[in-house]
Amino acid sequence: MADVSAPSLILFIASLVIAAGVAGVLIDTVSGISNALDERGGDVADNIETDIEIISDGEAGVYDNGSNTLTLLVKNTGLRTLPATGGTFDVIVDSEYQTNVSVTVVDGNADWQPHGVVEVEISNVSLDGGDHRAKVVISGDEEILRFRTNQ
Incomplete structure (x- = not known):
């Protein structure tokens, strides 16, 4: 055993x-x-x-060919406050990444609160007459605006 x-x-x-x-x-x-x-x-x-919407009208002249500036109004439709600096926005115009981006909160606050609007100004953009696309990306959310320029 x-x-x-x-x-x-x-x-x-x-x-x-x-x-x-x-x-x-x-x-x-x-x-x-x-x-x-x-x-x-x-x-x-x-x-x-995070959710944004471009509220600019693509047919209302968002591009100034005299100063080569594209101006977009972007609304924060999400639930959180977002940073309102050019470095936090990725802007692509006609497949070209733009680095001359400045952002201004329209209502004057320092932060981009939910339901707030910012003005995104892209300078040194040379566009010919015709159809164009601007893509804005922030924190993984992206929106596209199609617009037409007249030369």
Whole structure:
């Protein structure tokens, strides 16, 4: 009887050690996945709460060919306050990234509150007569305005 119980005890102890090692690895993996999901969830929540609309009329002369300036009115239709600086806006006009972007909050506040409007002025834009596109991107939300210039 003693011959059978000693090998069984050794196998039992070995299986407990292996189970403890596997459990430790699984706990570490699950907590890593959980942390990654929490971080990604925060980013997704910010993107969901961010929404903008270009409220400029594409047929109302948004482009001044004398000063080569494109002026867009953009409304914050999302749920959170957004930074109103040229560096936070990505503006693409006719497939060209624009770097001369200035932003002014229309109602005079320092922050771009929900339901607030900003004036986005893109300077040094040389456009010929015809149809054009302006794309504004902020915090993952993008809007496109199609407009026509007359030369």
